[in-house]
Amino acid sequence: MLQNKLALGLLALALAAPLAQAQTPPAPAAKAGASAVDPASIQALKDMGAYLQTLRRFEVTAQVTGEKVLEDGQKLQHDSSATLQVQRPNKLKAKMSSSRSERELIYDGKKATLYTPALKYFGSADAPDNIGAMVKELEAKFGIDVPLTDLFIWGTPQAPIDKIESAMNAGQELIAGAACDHHAFRQGRFDWQIWITAGDKPLPCKIVITNRADEARPQSVTLLSWNLKPAFKDSVFQFVAPKDAQPIKIRPLDAK
Amino acid sequence: MKTTVSKLLIAPLGALLLASFLIVPIADAKERGGGGGGGGARKAASGGDRNVKVNNSKTDVRSTKVRNTSVNNVNVSKNTNVNVNIDNDRRGWDDDYHPIATAAAVTATVAVTSAVIGSMVRTLPPSCVAVNHGGVIYQQCGSSWYQPQYVGSNVQYVVIAPPY
Numbered sequence: 140m141l142q143n144k145l146a147l148g149l150l151a152l153a154l155a156a157p158l159a160q161a162q163t164p165p166a167p168a169a170k171a172g173a174s175a176v177d178p179a180s181i182q183a184l185k186d187m188g189a190y191l192q193t194l195r196r197f198e199v200t201a202q203v204t205g206e207k208v209l210e211d212g213q214k215l216q217h218d219s220s221a222t223l224q225v226q227r228p229n230k231l232k233a234k235m236s237s238s239r240s241e242r243e244l245i246y247d248g249k250k251a252t253l254y255t256p257a258l259k260y261f262g263s264a265d266a267p268d269n270i271g272a273m274v275k276e277l278e279a280k281f282g283i284d285v286p287l288t289d290l291f292i293w294g295t296p297q298a299p300i301d302k303i304e305s306a307m308n309a310g311q312e313l314i315a316g317a318a319c320d321h322h323a324f325r326q327g328r329f330d331w332q333i334w335i336t337a338g339d340k341p342l343p344c345k346i347v348i349t350n351r352a353d354e355a356r357p358q359s360v361t362l363l364s365w366n367l368k369p370a371f372k373d374s375v376f377q378f379v380a381p382k383d384a385q386p387i388k389i390r391p392l393d394a395k
Numbered sequence: 396m397k398t399t400v401s402k403l404l405i406a407p408l409g410a411l412l413l414a415s416f417l418i419v420p421i422a423d424a425k426e427r428g429g430g431g432g433g434g435g436a437r438k439a440a441s442g443g444d445r446n447v448k449v450n451n452s453k454t455d456v457r458s459t460k461v462r463n464t465s466v467n468n469v470n471v472s473k474n475t476n477v478n479v480n481i482d483n484d485r486r487g488w489d490d491d492y493h494p495i496a497t498a499a500a501v502t503a504t505v506a507v508t509s510a511v512i513g514s515m516v517r518t519l520p521p522s523c524v525a526v527n528h529g530g531v532i533y534q535q536c537g538s539s540w541y542q543p544q545y546v547g548s549n550v551q552y553v554v555i556a557p558p559y
Contacts, residue, residue: 210460235548238449242548253545260532262545282547289471331471348471353462385525385532389545390553 180306180322184333187341188294196226198369201287206357214355221286224369228269230376233286244285245378246273252378253283253389261380262389271295282392287363289346302326311337314344315364328352340367510539510554517551528558 200222206214219237229248235241243254251266251273264281266273271291277283292298305325312321312334319334334345346361380386510516523536534541534552541552 208462209457210462215458240549244548253548255550258543258550260543260545260550281545283545284548329471333471346471385527387532387543387545387550390551 176303176306177308180308180324181300181303183308183320183322183335183341184293184298184300187333187335187343188298190294190341191290192294194225194227194367196369198222198224198366198371199287199290200364202362202364203359205359208353208355208357212355214357223287223290224371224375225270226373226376229273230373231270231273231285232375235286244283245376246270247376247378250378251277251283254378254384259381259384260387261378261384262387263378264389271297280391281389283389290343299326314362317344319344510541512554512556515546515551515553516541517549519552531558533558 201220203219203221204216205219206216208214217237219235221233221235224232229246231244231246233244235243241256243256245252245254246266248268249266250263252261252263254261264277267276274285274288274291277285278288303324303326305323307323309321309323309332311318313319314334318337320337321332321334323332324330328351330349330351332345332347333343336342336344342365343363345363347358349356349358519534519541520536520539523534523541526533526535532543533555534543540555540557542555543550543552545551
């Protein structure tokens with residue numbers, strides 16, 4: 140009796156299987172074409188960007204784990220951190236720290252100064268009168284990478300969100316105790332993910348970037364912690380050279 | 396089981412020991428204010444404590460052989476904006492640059508001939524003296540002269556002809 144039932148069940152399964160197989164394949168293909176970019180995830184990026192642009196004075200710390208790929212494909216991780224103190228539209232101080240070097244970038248609205256405490260060297264360059272333009276110019280002229288530049292690009296027309304090829308909502312996660320909406324994107328050779336604080340203060344809590352150009356897929360993970368009521372004074376944006384510090388020049392990229 | 400593990404460990408340890416003789420971590424010592432140390436517990440990453448030093452004297456030189464394609468800028472916009480050409484030579488602010496291989500190369504160059512004028516190095520050979528001449532800072536290392544400058548957000552040294 141039991142055996143009969145089992146046999147019948149198996150037979151039913153065997154019959155059903157090809158049917159099920161025949162029905163399933165077209166579905167994902169159609170879906171991928173039609174809704175690869177979930178407009179709600181793009182909207183979440185836009186909302187976050189708009190909110191970021193409204194912040195006048197804030198402090199944010201990034202804990203970054205990056206990866207590098209050795210010649211044979213083995214991956215190594217490295218940690219670094221950066222703290223940004225920001226007064227929009229034209230003041231910023233960044234402290235970048237890793238086990239190998241510590242650097243500061245101080246921008247007072249007129250000049251940007253790099254300072255390396257261990258070597259007691261500093262270098263200054265004239266800079267445009269707003270953070271977004273300053274970040275762009277330092278990169279273009281000198282190859283200086285300001286940490287968390289995304290924060291000053293998202294919410295502006297320069298944010299490359301129209302190039303996103305795939306976008307999806309991956310649910311909610313708790314990041315450092317806060318509920319964050321998880322969105323995943325694909326764009327060119329990069330996959331990236333962002334976790335955005337749920338609710339009326341859509342701040343980024345975590346960012347992951349995966350480089351698909353290398354088969355080892357090196358990845359960076361950035362955890363952000365925010366202080367929207369920072370205690371720092373305006374004097375943090377003024378670089379005062381320590382007594383024994385020496386000025387050196389910042390080499391332009393086109394120098395040869 | 397135990398023997399398997401220890402056998403597995405012996406070879407890499409030997410390589411490490413060998414490698415440590417070949418390595419001269421000059422830059423690390425300079426930037427972080429002296430080698431040694433490293434014994435103290437690392438503080439939670441608040442990015443602050445300058446008294447904590449890392450010791451890279453045991454770093455395997457293999458860890459410096461990084462593929463070109465590994466550069467992974469931690470800014471989304473730069474990676475995904477097709478208008479931005481991501482130059483493999485240009486590194487993100489978080490770059491964990493290993494100066495070891497370069498340091499060894501520079502030391503070797505200095506020992507054999509003198510450094511090539513116009514070339515740039517990330518680290519100085521040992522025994523340099525800082526010189527301020529006409530308001531410009533130089534490093535004199537034996538018969539070679541270097542001018543420190545920021546290249547990106549890192550200090551590098553360009554080899555120059557003696558300024559006087």
